[in-house]
Amino acid sequence: MANRGRLTRIVSFGIVLLVAIFTVWPLLWALKSSFEPANIMYGFPPLLFPPLDSLTLDNYRALFAQGTSFPNYILNSIVITTATIIIALSLGSTAAYGFARLRIPFTRIALALLTLLLGLPYGVFIIPIFQLWFGLDMINTYPALVLTYVGLNMPFVILILYAGFLKFSHEIEESARLDGASHFQVFSRIALPAVRADFMVAGMLVFANVWSDILIVQVLTNTDAMRTLAFGILLVREQQQSFTYTVLTPMIVLGVIPIAILFGVFRNFYKQGALEGAIQ
Amino acid sequence: MSLESAEGSISSTKSSGKGWSLFFPGIWFVLPALLVILALLIYPLLDSFYLSFTNASIVKTEHSFIGLENYISLFTSDSAFRNALMNSLLLTVTFVPASVFASLVLGVAVYENMGNRAVSFLELVIFSPTGVGLTFAMLMWLWIFDQYGWLNYNLYTAFNIEPLNVLSSSASTILTASLVTFWKHLGFNMLFVLAGLSRIPRSIVEAAVIDGAGWWQSLFRVILPNLRESMAIVTVTSIIAALKAYEQVWAISRGGGNIDVLYTYMYKTSFLYFDLGKGAAIAYIMAFLILVMSALSLLRTRGYRG
Numbered sequence: 001m002a003n004r005g006r007l008t009r010i011v012s013f014g015i016v017l018l019v020a021i022f023t024v025w026p027l028l029w030a031l032k033s034s035f036e037p038a039n040i041m042y043g044f045p046p047l048l049f050p051p052l053d054s055l056t057l058d059n060y061r062a063l064f065a066q067g068t069s070f071p072n073y074i075l076n077s078i079v080i081t082t083a084t085i086i087i088a089l090s091l092g093s094t095a096a097y098g099f100a101r102l103r104i105p106f107t108r109i110a111l112a113l114l115t116l117l118l119g120l121p122y123g124v125f126i127i128p129i130f131q132l133w134f135g136l137d138m139i140n141t142y143p144a145l146v147l148t149y150v151g152l153n154m155p156f157v158i159l160i161l162y163a164g165f166l167k168f169s170h171e172i173e174e175s176a177r178l179d180g181a182s183h184f185q186v187f188s189r190i191a192l193p194a195v196r197a198d199f200m201v202a203g204m205l206v207f208a209n210v211w212s213d214i215l216i217v218q219v220l221t222n223t224d225a226m227r228t229l230a231f232g233i234l235l236v237r238e239q240q241q242s243f244t245y246t247v248l249t250p251m252i253v254l255g256v257i258p259i260a261i262l263f264g265v266f267r268n269f270y271k272q273g274a275l276e277g278a279i280q
Numbered sequence: 281m282s283l284e285s286a287e288g289s290i291s292s293t294k295s296s297g298k299g300w301s302l303f304f305p306g307i308w309f310v311l312p313a314l315l316v317i318l319a320l321l322i323y324p325l326l327d328s329f330y331l332s333f334t335n336a337s338i339v340k341t342e343h344s345f346i347g348l349e350n351y352i353s354l355f356t357s358d359s360a361f362r363n364a365l366m367n368s369l370l371l372t373v374t375f376v377p378a379s380v381f382a383s384l385v386l387g388v389a390v391y392e393n394m395g396n397r398a399v400s401f402l403e404l405v406i407f408s409p410t411g412v413g414l415t416f417a418m419l420m421w422l423w424i425f426d427q428y429g430w431l432n433y434n435l436y437t438a439f440n441i442e443p444l445n446v447l448s449s450s451a452s453t454i455l456t457a458s459l460v461t462f463w464k465h466l467g468f469n470m471l472f473v474l475a476g477l478s479r480i481p482r483s484i485v486e487a488a489v490i491d492g493a494g495w496w497q498s499l500f501r502v503i504l505p506n507l508r509e510s511m512a513i514v515t516v517t518s519i520i521a522a523l524k525a526y527e528q529v530w531a532i533s534r535g536g537g538n539i540d541v542l543y544t545y546m547y548k549t550s551f552l553y554f555d556l557g558k559g560a561a562i563a564y565i566m567a568f569l570i571l572v573m574s575a576l577s578l579l580r581t582r583g584y585r586g
Contacts, residue, residue, distance in 0.1 A: 005495075008392055008495055009392055009393060011389075012388070012389035012390075012392040012393055013389070013393055013396070013398075013399065015385060015386065015389040016386065016389050016390055016393065016399055016402050016403075016406075017402060019382075019386055019402075019406055019466070020402040020405045020406050022463070023405055023406045023408065023409060023463065023466070023467065024405050024408075025424070026417070026420040026421055026423075026424050026463070027408070027409075027420070029420070029423065029424055030420045030423060033423065042428055044428075044433075045433050045437075046428065046429055046430040046433050047430070048430055091312045091313040091316060092313060094309045094310070094312065094313065095309060095310045095312070095313035095314070097309055098306045098307075098309030098310040099310065101306075102305060102306030102309060102310075103306055104306045104307070104310055114317075117317075117321055117325075119520055119570055119571070119574060120325070120567050120570070121523070121524045121526075121543060121563065121566050121567065121570070123543060123546050123547075123559075123562070123563035123566060123567075124324070124325055124328050124560075124563040124564060124566070124567050125320065125321055125324040125325060125328065126324070126550075126563075127324070127327075127328055127331060127550055127556050127559060127560050127563070128323065128324035128327040128328055128331070129320060129324050130551075131556075132319075132320075132324075147316070147320065148320060150316055150320075151316045151317065151319070151320025151321055152320070152321070154313055154316055154317050154321070155317075155321070158313065183305040183309070184305075187309070204411060205411075207411070208410070208411030208412075208413070211411075211413060212411075212412070212413020212414065212415060212416065212527065213413075213527075214415055214526075214527050214530060215526055215527075215547065218547065218551070219547075219551060230413050230415045230416065230527070231415070233415060233416070233419065234415065234530070234531060237419070245423050245426070248419055248423070249423065252416050252419055252420055252423075255413060255416045256412050256413070256416045256417075256420070259411040259412055259413075260408040260409060260411070260412055261408070262411065263407060263408050263409075263410045263411040263412075264404040264405065264407060264408035265404070267403070267404050267407045267408075
């Protein structure tokens with residue numbers, strides 16, 4: 001029996017290890033390639049371990065050279081993502097607190113509706129959204145993009161934070177109210193700090209969604225100056241005639257590695273936070 | 281107004297006069313989000329539904345009601361739509377079972393090594409693609425499969441396998457998109473399995489062992505039946521992810537391999553061919569498929585339990 005237990009453990013460890021290698025392989029491969037000059041990257045035969053002294057930062061420098069669109073793309077991505085995270089979390093957390101604590105009529109129906117909206121593809125919203133911003137002459141503007149992303153991300157932000165608020169007893173909040181604190185003070189000083197794990201989860205999901213979206217960018221912008229990194233990388237790939245990946249790999253690294261590290265590091269929040277709510 | 285005051289008086293009888301004071305601040309907390317949701321989700325959702333019965337177009341200012349014509353023409357005379365639908369289904373039937381099976385095996389494997397530091401670290405690694413954008417993910421995998429890449433070179437020299445060109449046919453292209461979707465969602469799906477496993481009381485598993493059940497027996501008799509709910513969630517989220525596939529296919533389509541799934545065809549119909557009415561109809565077909573397939577998988581598990 002004990003031997004059998006050990007065998008199970010060895011086999012299952014092997015499975016986990018293999019899956020981890022499968023997971024990390026494309027990430028590391030892109031990272032490695034991004035430091036290779038074209039003659040090594042496309043050299044023959046291709047190398048698993050390129051000589052260390054051939055590695056260079058030239059591919060990254062080239063992204064910032066005169067006349068490239070990359071600085072624009074990444075700046076747009078940063079501005080739009082940051083603004084969306086701030087606004088979505090502000091609106092979402094106050095709304096979630098209202099639903100969880102402040103006796104809003106039709107709360108159950110509203111939450112069921114949000115769950116339904118969560119499962120729908122952006123496609124069922126995008127045509128009227130396009131007509132709306134087009135009618136307001138706000139195509140190619142930050143506010144149109146940011147507000148659209150805020151709306152599309154609102155359902156899960158509210159649902160995650162709502163589940164978070166319900167996990168805590170509201171006795172402390174009520175005694176703070178009796179001591180004369182306003183609803184907003186109770187919300188910002190007591191309730192919000194209590195759900196910071198769920199707050200992080202919601203923020204990371206908004207970050208990931210907005211950072212990697214291309215549909216909204218395609219529909220609501222039509223100039224190179226307004227494109228974001230996730231869509232810009234496809235444009236760059238079209239324009240690049242040869243040695244495409246000398247340009248693409250550093251863009252992939254900058255678009256992917258920060259998010260991968262963030263999700264890896266903060267993975268435990270998911271285990272405690274959002275998933276418990278989802279399964280209940 | 282009368283409705284609001286009725287609500288207020290009901291709640292105030294329930295909790296000694298707090299009804300009004302809680303009701304009004306509550307509205308201010310919810311209102312901003314509510315306005316955004318109404319303007320950017322609810323109204324567009326309803327308007328799309330209406331548009332799907334019209335011949336609305338980007339290049340015309342007027343449109344008229346044409347009944348079910350968009351839906352009928354999609355299914356009867358639009359071969360590009362049928363292709364896209366078949367591709368979406370191919371992606372779904374390859375990705376969903378693989379994803380459910382792999383996350384189950386992986387979850388149990390991690391569970392068997394609970395407390396092992398190395399496994400905890402590997403778990404973080406496996407979770408890390410969760411937030412990665414599918415455009416980037418697709419380009420990364422295409423670089424792995426590149427004709428001049430290390431993988432193909434070694435497959436050729438070691439096994440004499442001709443270099444793979446994953447974009448050579450529409451089926452292999454969709455399978456690549458399926459693989460990339462699988463890669464991205466595996467760690468997230470594993471979490472649902474782990475959450476399910478952590479709910480099974482140790483005492484049940486130990487009782488099975490005392491009764492003389494071997495590892496496989498306790499897996500099939502005790503662990504798997506208790507994971508039904510987790511697996512239903514993994515199935516539903518996977519179905520949604522498969523039918524919503526967009527970036528990973530667009531990343532190929534854009535590169536010249538002219539291939540569509542429902543979502544990319546919806547985009548092209550609406551914004552490249554300007555047919556907003558038909559585009560809205562495709563969007564609603566997608567939403568319908570997502571809702572029906574999700575409901576079916578949820579009902580199935582409920583049935584087992586009852």
